[in-house]
Amino acid sequence: MSHSRTVEIEGHIIDSGTMQRCFGAVMDLGGSFDVEQFDVGKHEDVESYCRMAVSADDPETLQAILHELHQNGAVLENPTDVELVAAPADKVVPPNFYSTTNHPTEVLYDGEWIDVERIEMDCALIVEPDGGPDGDPRAYTKVLNAVEEDDLVATDQSGIRVNPPERPRSGGGAFGFMQGGVSSERPSESTIREVAEELREVTEAGGNVMVVAGPAVIHSGAGDALAELVEAGYVDALSAGNGFATHDLERSLYGTSLGMDVETLEHPRKGHKHHIWTISEIIRAGGIEAAVEDGIIGEGVMYQCVQNDVDTVLAGSIRDDGPLPDTITDAVEAQNAIRDQAHDADIVLMLATLLHSVAVGNCLPSTTKTVCVDINPATVTQLLDRGSAQAVGMVTDIGTFVPTLAEFVLEGEEAGANDEAAITEDSDA
Known part of the structure; x- marks a missing residue:
């Protein structure tokens, strides 16, 4: 006996590859399909539509x-309202609860499609019938440990519509749709220039730039360049670990990173103790901000973050020394702090850190532009595979990438200032 349901798909589903993926999924999973209607959008602003019956041998x-x-992005023909079941207890979701993707999502409630707020992968989807500002229905995501008893949780996928980002009809530059390919042979200088241009555009538009940085940024000698970007106003949020901050502060105090002189690559006597001495100095001062205010720390990324009021989250791990008093040692608290940063970001730079970048990537909607840079191609591949539709992956030395990026960003800023001055002179004349 064959079992069948009819689904509908619409949008720019041909050039985005959606139809190919859907046909492939049906066949790969042992089913069959019959296309009942296929209307092809023949102009740039006209969407396509497909209705097809999907069949399988068993439910x-x-x-x-x-x-x-x-x-x-497919939905059942004539969808019904989303099925909601009350959470039986705090942190407990009903069986068959709907686990979200990182794509823009809507729910059908009381006959109306509602946008899901703060979309993020692997969360529960909660609906409040009168939770909106005017008493309207509201839908949003919650991680499992934040679910409260009696929250109305969406189950299965009925009445839920996912909208994967589609290929833009215009060229996407470095951030072309689902670019995802990873290669050390990509023309790096032109790509870095495009990333620099994007940083300037986001900043000038009042957007939010988030940087996720690993200790290698400091150890490779790129810390000064990142500090320049912070000082110039091109970083709004920094997400890092205890190690990154310790390396950076050690460099300010002793000129070393994990005991190595970044300029000469020499290891001074007792240099291996510098990182723990640094941590003790910051603890004694009462924290990083206090150390900056007291003049103990006078340069570096953390210094510039304090001076420029950059939102900074240092998430701890089991292998941390110290840790610094600013490091969040509660894993759930750290996740929530990172989550708040990620949802505000318009573009995220992930610099030479796998685990920390994966943590941030888990919180990002697929529509957030992402730049991932690491010398290890496996790191870049793993991060890009987490689902961003607008991603740049570069396999290169972080010690080269960050200084080059800073040079191009600040070079463009100077050029823009010169152009503005020239326009002013012309108008005065």
């Missing part, structure tokens, strides 16, 4: 196929 296979199609 379980059909459900698996429908789930995969749902992830690619």
Whole structure:
């Protein structure tokens, strides 16, 4: 006996590859399909539409196929309102709860499609019937440990519509749709110039630039360049670990990073103790901000973050020395702090850190522009595979990338200032 359901897909589904993915998913999972209607959008601003019947030999296979199609934006024909079940206890979700993707999502409630706020992968989807500012229905995500008893949790995928980002009709430059390919042979200088231009545009538009940085940024000698970007106003949020901050502060105090002189690559006598001495000095001062105010720390990334009021989150780990008093040692508290940063970001630079970047990537909507740079291609691949539709991946030395990026950003800023001055002179004349 065959089991069948009809689904609908619409949008720029041909050039975005959506139709190909949907057809492939049905066949890969052992089902079959019959296209009942296919209207092709023949102009740039006209969307395509497809209705197809999907069949499988058993209900379980059909459900698996429908789930995969749902992830690619398909919805059941004549969808019904989302099914909501009250959470039985704090941190407990109902069976068959809907686990979110990182794509823009809507829920059908009381006959109306509602945008889901703060979209993020692997969360529960909560609906408040009168939670909006005017008493309107509201939908948003919650991580499992934040679910409260009696929260109305969406189950299965009925009444839920996922909208994967589509390929833009205009050229996307470095941030072309689903660019995701990783290669050390990509023309790096031109790509870095495009990233620099994007940073300037986001900053000039009042957007938010988030940097996720690993200790290698300091150890490779790129810390000065990152500090320049912070000082010039091109970093709004910094997410890092205890190690990154300790390396940076050690450099300010002793001129070393993990005991190595970054300029000469020499290891001074007792240099291996510098990082723990640094931590003790910051603890004695009462924290990084206090150390800056007292003149103990006078340069570096953390110094510039304090001076320029950059939102900084240092998330701890089990291997941390000290840690610094500013480091958040509670994992859930750290996740929530990173989550707040990620949801405000318009572009994220992930610099030479796998685990920390994965943590941030888990919180990002697929529409956030992402730049991932690491000398290890496996790191870049893993991060880009987390689902951003607008991503740049570069396999290169972070000690080269950050200084070059800073040079191009500040060079463009200077050129813009010169152009503005020239325009002013012409108008005065």
